[in-house]
Amino acid sequence: MNSTNYILGFILAMTAIVAVLLTGLREVTKAGAERNEAIFNKRAILMSVENYLGDKQVKQLSDAEVENIFQNQVEQVVLNMDGEEVESMMAEDVDMAKERKKPEAERVLPLYIFSDTDTKEKFYILSVRGNGLWDEIWGNIALKSDLETIAGAAFDHTGETPGLGAEIKDNASFRKQFEGKKIYDAEGNYTAVVVRKNGARNDRYEVDAISGATVTCDGVTEMLQRGIKYYQPYLEELDAESDVQGFLVQ
Amino acid sequence: MAETNVKEATTKEPLFQFGKKERKLLTDPLNDNNPITVQVLGICSALAVTSLVYPSVVMSIAVIFVTGFSSLFTSLLRNYIPKQVRMIVQLVIIASLVTVVELTLKYLNYPVYKQLSVYIGLIITNCIVMGRLEAFSMANKPWRSFLDGIGNGLGYGAILIAVGVVRELFGKGSLFAGSPIEMKIIGPTAEYFINTETSTLFGWYENNNLMVLPAAAMFIIGIMIWIQRSYNQKLVDIS
Numbered sequence: 291m292n293s294t295n296y297i298l299g300f301i302l303a304m305t306a307i308v309a310v311l312l313t314g315l316r317e318v319t320k321a322g323a324e325r326n327e328a329i330f331n332k333r334a335i336l337m338s339v340e341n342y343l344g345d346k347q348v349k350q351l352s353d354a355e356v357e358n359i360f361q362n363q364v365e366q367v368v369l370n371m372d373g374e375e376v377e378s379m380m381a382e383d384v385d386m387a388k389e390r391k392k393p394e395a396e397r398v399l400p401l402y403i404f405s406d407t408d409t410k411e412k413f414y415i416l417s418v419r420g421n422g423l424w425d426e427i428w429g430n431i432a433l434k435s436d437l438e439t440i441a442g443a444a445f446d447h448t449g450e451t452p453g454l455g456a457e458i459k460d461n462a463s464f465r466k467q468f469e470g471k472k473i474y475d476a477e478g479n480y481t482a483v484v485v486r487k488n489g490a491r492n493d494r495y496e497v498d499a500i501s502g503a504t505v506t507c508d509g510v511t512e513m514l515q516r517g518i519k520y521y522q523p524y525l526e527e528l529d530a531e532s533d534v535q536g537f538l539v540q
Numbered sequence: 541m542a543e544t545n546v547k548e549a550t551t552k553e554p555l556f557q558f559g560k561k562e563r564k565l566l567t568d569p570l571n572d573n574n575p576i577t578v579q580v581l582g583i584c585s586a587l588a589v590t591s592l593v594y595p596s597v598v599m600s601i602a603v604i605f606v607t608g609f610s611s612l613f614t615s616l617l618r619n620y621i622p623k624q625v626r627m628i629v630q631l632v633i634i635a636s637l638v639t640v641v642e643l644t645l646k647y648l649n650y651p652v653y654k655q656l657s658v659y660i661g662l663i664i665t666n667c668i669v670m671g672r673l674e675a676f677s678m679a680n681k682p683w684r685s686f687l688d689g690i691g692n693g694l695g696y697g698a699i700l701i702a703v704g705v706v707r708e709l710f711g712k713g714s715l716f717a718g719s720p721i722e723m724k725i726i727g728p729t730a731e732y733f734i735n736t737e738t739s740t741l742f743g744w745y746e747n748n749n750l751m752v753l754p755a756a757a758m759f760i761i762g763i764m765i766w767i768q769r770s771y772n773q774k775l776v777d778i779s
Binding site for chain 2: 292296297300301304305308311312315316319322323326327329330448449451452453454
């Protein structure tokens with residue numbers, strides 16, 4: 291048997307050594323890990339406008355190309371819940387997971403405005419976040435410049451079941467369904483996009499759900515309806531502005 | 541169970557010898573004493589991370605690293621570790637190594653780190669690691685403990701990758717998806733290896749979605765245990 295002092299000394303010495311070594315390693319890798327995370331998030335945002343990136347898919351882009359697109363083609367805006375721009379903030383600094391914990395009125399929203407190099411068309415990329423079956427799900431929805439047609443969507447999740455709920459990310463045909471859908475019905479009422487079990491009934495704003503993943507798909511519907519609505523004050527103002535501009539041009 | 545609790549030799553041995561005993565330490569966990577199919581340890585992560593081959597490979601490397609070096613460090617310290625707190629000391633060693641893996645992976649390959657998510661952290665609770673420390677490293681010399689750790693990591697990794705290959709091949713039709721050497725093997729379109737430009741013999745093919753579900757891993761591991769026991773009779777009825 292060892293004396294208490296020996297045990298205490300041993301434990302203290304060991305934890306001290308381990309703590310110093312691990313802190314050191316963390317400091318060395320921190321910058322690189324943060325850069326990786328930023329690139330990872332930027333790729334997720336570009337996924338929603340993948341069809342407009344030229345002939346490359348997002349996963350084929352190098353890290354430098356991703357940075358380059360963000361430098362030259364993406365404008366970052368942060369909005370408050372009234373649709374006003376918040377100065378001195380970059381959209382990439384907004385942590386959606388943290389925003390979700392705040393009361394609704396105090397949240398800020400990241401908005402990425404992507405411009406196509408050839409057509410100069412602008413795409414408004416909205417970030418949404420909600421709950422799946424096991425944990426959080428989130429996505430980026432790109433709206434065309436008419437502010438009602440979806441150009442593309444991409445989703446991700448923390449811990450949905452592989453093969454079922456995780457298909458929202460893994461199965462490209464799920465997210466491809468969103469392309470061309472409208473977020474308003476024919477009468478102009480806000481609908482967002484509904485993920486419908488047993489198949490879409492309305493071509494305009496419904497997509498097919500994934501069999502066996504009802505809760506995740508309902509989560510996607512709820513997330514889109516609530517999440518896109520947050521951007522409505524800004525989108526409406528933008529729409530009014532473009533109407534005025536269109537009028538002046540005429 | 542065939543524990544290899546060898547009594548420490550009193551005669552002076554060379555530090556890094558590699559004889560029959562040492563070879564057995566490496567190869568035993570691959571078959572006769574496999575951590576997954578014989579000892580049935582580490583099942584949780586084996587079910588969870590094996591839907592694709594690439595994460596399985598990364599996970600295997602991580603576990604081999606942790607089992608190998610935690611065995612080495614525990615064995616080096618074995619005469620100094622106070623017996624009353626030995627489990628806590630082992631846990632600190634394992635946890636530090638897992639943190640090293642986590643930080644390194646975050647630095648080197650962030651997408652895979654995201655994909656493995658909590659399972660890297662959960663190596664700490666993987667019974668294989670602590671089981672080997674308690675059963676072997678606390679009573680054996682560093683070199684042999686290191687080999688025993690590496691061997692058990694390899695035994696775990698071999699099963700993980702085998703399950704990953706079956707699941708990804710039949711569940712997604714590809715191999716190593718997400719890595720630079722992604723291969724598309726079976727599928728309905730011409731971009732898959734099994735179809736040439738002119739023939740689409742497998743145009744009818746649909747992926748088996750069951751393989752992507754964690755339950756499939758349990759069936760596959762079950763079948764592996766069955767096959768292993770049918771040719772290796774000495775494993776039958778030892779439990």
